[in-house]
Each structure stands twice: as structure tokens, then as C-alpha cells.
Amino acid sequence: MDQQLQRLKEQIQDLPNSPGVYIMKDGAGRVLYVGKSKDLRKRVFSYASGNRDVKTAMLVRKIRTVEYIATANEYEALLLENNLIKKWKPHYNINLKDGKSYPVIRITNEEYPRVFKTRTMVSDGSHYFGPFTDVGSVDLYLELIEKLFPLRKCRGKLKKRYAPCLYYHIGRCSAPCAGKISKEEYQKIADSLKHLLQGNARDLLGTLKKQMQEASLQRRYEEAAKLRDAAAAVEASLVHQSVEDFTRLTRDYIGCVMRDQMVSIAAFQMREGKMLDQELHRGESFSDEQEALESFLSQYYLEEEDIPETIYVSHPVDAELLERLLKERTGRKAQIRCPQRGKHLRIMAMVLQNASMDADRRQRAREHTAVLEQLKQALDLPKLPVRIEGFDIAHLSGSYPAASLVSFRNGVPDKAQYRTYHIKSLGGKVDDYEALREVTARRYTRLINEHKPLPDLVLIDGGTGQVNAVKEILDALGLEDLPVAGLAKEFEEIHFPGSRRPLRLPEGSEALKLLQAVRDETHRVATGFSTSLRAKDVSFTVLESIEGIGRKRSECIMRTFGSLEKTAAAGADELSKRCSIPLKTAERVIGRLKEAGGS
Secondary structure (H helix, E strand, C coil): CHHHHHHHHHHHCCCCCCCEEEEEECCCCCEEEEEEECCHHHHHHHHHCCCCCHHHHHHHHHCCEEEEEECCCHHHHHHHHHHHHHHHCCCCCCCCEECCCCCEEEECCCCCCCEEEECCCCCCCCEEECCCCCHHHHHHHHHHHHHHCCCCCCCCCCCCCCCCCHHHHCCCCCCHHHCCCCHHHHHHHHHHHHHHHCCCCHHHHHHHHHHHHHHHHCCCHHHHHHHHHHHHHHHHHHHHHCCECCCCCCEEEEEEEEECCEEEEEEEEEECCEEEEEEEEEEECCCCHHHHHHHHHHHHHHHCCCCCCEEEECCCCCHHHHHHHHHHHHCCCCEEECCCCHHHHHHHHHHHHHHHHHHHHHHHHHHHHHHHHHHHHHHCCCCCCCEEEEEEEEEECCEEEEEEEEEEECCEECHHHCEEEECCCCCCCCCHHHHHHHHHHHHHHHHHHCCCCCCCEEEECCCHHHHHHHHHHHHHCCCCCCCEEEECCHHHCEECCCCCCCECCCCCCHHHHHHHHHHHHHHHHHHHHHHHHHHHHHHHHHHHCCCCCCHHHHHHHHHHHCCHHHHHHHCHHHHHHHHCCCHHHHHHHHHHHHHCCCC
């Protein structure tokens, strides 16, 4: 490293103290980084100084040569830097690959418009509303929209049908394809929806809250809960649409956040007084925020047709230089400002918050990747175990057998992919091996039949016997290459199929911690599911043995109170009111539960 720094310092001696572009290359001649400066020698010397941070040190280790192109002024250097970045696309410069953008609601520009959620905006005359940072809220909002504004679901040009589809019969489509509504009436529905999404949702919100209160007073609690969720979704939409003002000036807000060499840039657009769009751009840079922003702006706006009147940035930049570049290259005049106070500073805080959250996500993903790489090497896996699926079996002396499947993606629980299983093949026997054969056969037969992706590792809560039982099934399904291992609680050893010896990772190893997290989660879910089966069986049997209590009433009682103990503690009056049960029947239930020791 000392010799490398010495060579770098020797090359720096040849650099002039003038504006220009410097080009850093590795030993193979590949361009690593392109930068500009008004003083080439001073700027490049900063890389060779002893005060380098971690991110700069990573770049310096790879540099073998530094070339430069002198320019007459810093403006020419900026132009040249932009051209060279486009030409070579250096790994360590900011790139313009979009990260994940937030969803918007789209109403299509068609003869019979459709409404749906999307992350892609197309310039075809469609109307867009959002963005929505809470994806769950926009889904609830769309579900409400489908009930109130029954626009068609079929894609493409409307095709005539003799009979409407299922959506018409459940009130989610007005069936223009079958002539159930005129074109004029259909357009009125679409226009009403646009009016709602343009920020006129307060009347709807008031109606929903009134209906929720009425349902609650009449003890229709499930209906009230749905209305509550719908109202929350509408309120979320109003929050997004409140990001507006009365000025019609076009503005962009660009916020930059750096984590080591990672850069996340959030770009928000304000048009017609409303914030209409948000983009996230990701890259790597070994410069600071100012240089990263200048590089981004010079690339981004030379590719954009919609250049705003004002561009607000999170960090000070050479505004005069960039404004000149935009004017000469695009013919559009734009002001570049760094807000210091007022509403623009408040909006910039929101922009930076989004960029910061994206940077945090990327940093966590990078940390998780290091753990997955460690696990890959320790278990000698063919590829990174991005998705791990874990299984466990739980029962009580052979009764209430249950199995759990948990899924971890990038080292984090992916609860949407969790599954629980009733074990059907044991007939009262205690046989964990057979239970594992059944549940893994069901799981992976289904994935194969539905052409869904397989995990990168299957983890069993158990030892070699359990692992071999699962391996039999995987081989029979033609999944010989799917890795499977087991983690036994005794000694925390990792077991493999066949004759491979168990592996014991060092205590405190991050790879071991990840396997333990998967194993413990499978045990928690399996035990919880088995316990719920037992509780449900006993509770329902007790309740349905009471005169006047059948299946529906017993379900209502357990759904409302959760257990026999809580039901007994509630008393007859509350039970009668909350479950719409005659008071005498409720008194009979409470009396029986107390006799049985329920209180």
C-alpha cells in the first residue's frame, strides 16, 4: 500500500494547478472514476493524503494510474466530465439507475378508462395521483375505489360480451362490455373518481366515519372495522395530496444522502402547486455530497425534457456553473437554490428523509449480504442463500400435529411467505420424520407445479435423521441440487444429508445467528399453531355443549374475547351485547364457565 501511494504521489506531481478532469484507472486500464476540479493537483492530492476516510481508501487501493485533461475553466471541466461519464460509465461514479419509486394511482386515457396502481408513468394522457409512500394504504384505497367507482378491469380495447363477468355481479364493474351502462354514464363515474383523487375526498371521509359510528353502535363490529380501515386509507391519501400550495411555479427538490461510498438521491417534482412524482436514484461515489449532486444534476437534466423553473438542492453547489450548462445545452433557464428557511426547507426535509431511508435500506442489505456470504462459505452452498425456508413439527403426545414453514429473505423474516400445515398422514402416531416428509412434499410439489422459485436453502429444526427424511422427498421430486441442512439444539450443530459430518460454527458467528433465528422462528410458529388448534378444539367443545350456543355463536364468542377465561371475566351483560346473544343464554354460558373453573 505504501508503494502504491508513493506511485500515486509521483503521478500527482505532473498534474497542473488548473481546471480540468482527472481519470483514475486500475491495473487493467479500466476507468474507475472520473472527476472534475478547478485545481487538479490539489483535488487529486486529497486522495493520497493521510486523512482518507474508508470509502476513499477503498478506491485508492485499486488506482494504478491517474490521467488528466486540462480545460480553460471549470465550466468546460463540467461539460467534459459529463461526456466522459456517459462514455465510460465508471463503476464509482453516480449512475442514473432508478431505485424503487413509490406507487401512484393511474386513470388511463382510454374510451372506457381503467384505474389501477403502478410505479411506471407513461406520457399518453393518463391521469396520475400520488405518490403514496404507504403501499398498504393505497391498496385499501383502491379497494374502496373499486366499490364506489365500478370501472372495468379488463385490459386493452373494450371487447363486446353477451354477458358480464364476475366483477359486475359483485359490484366491482359497471359492465360497459355488455351494454349495462352508456358511455356517457361511464365517463361520469371516471370524472367523479378524478374529482375525488384531486383532493376532494373530505366528503367521502365524513360519510365513512359516520357509517363506521353507526355500525359500531349497532354492534356490527367487523363492518365497523372495515369502514375504519377505509377511512384511514382516505386520510392517508389526503395527507399526500396536502403537499401542495397555491403557486403555479414548476419546482424540483433534489436531496442527496451518502453512507460511506453509497449515494441515494431523491428527486421530487412539484407541478401545478402539487407534488406529483418522486424518483430514487442510486449509485456509488468517492466524492462528497456537493460533487455527487453536481454530477447528478449535470447528467439528469440534460436527459430531461421537463426542466423546472427552480431546482432546490440539499447541499450547496456551483449554481452559476450548472445554470449556464442547462441554458446552453437545453435552451431552458432554471434557477438552482439551496433552501435555508420556510416551506422549501420543510419540503427538502421530507425529500432528505426519503433519501435517508433508502440509504439505510441499502446499508442494511449490504450488511445482510456479508452474513449470507459467510453462511454460503461455511455450508459450502452453490450460491448465496438469499431465500431460506425453515420447517418444524409440533404436537402434544401425538395430538394436534402441526407444521410450520417460515421464510427469510436477505436474512430478514418474510412473513408474507409463512405457512402452517395440518399434518394428515400420521393417524395419531408420533413420527416427526413422516410429518416432515409430508409437509415438504406438499410444499415443493406445489412450487414445482406452479412454476414458482425454489429457496436457496432448506433448514430443518433437527438432526441428521430429520434432514435425511427431507432429502428423500427432495430427491424423489427431482430436486437433488436443492441444499438442505438441520440445526439441532444440542451443541447447536449443523447436520447434513448422508455421511457428511456435522459442523459446529464458532459461538457468536453471524452465520450461526442467522440459522438460529430461522430455527427458533420455525419452532415458535409451529408451537403456536399447534397450541391454537388445541385451544380452539377445547373451547369450542365447551361452548357448543351449552344450550343455545351453536357453531356461529361459539365462533363469535372466541373471536370477540379470545379465550374462555376472558369470556367468563366479561360477564353476562357484556357477552350479550357484544355477541348479540339473548341475556338468558349469556347468563347460562357464564354460569357454565364458572362452574367449570373458567373464572
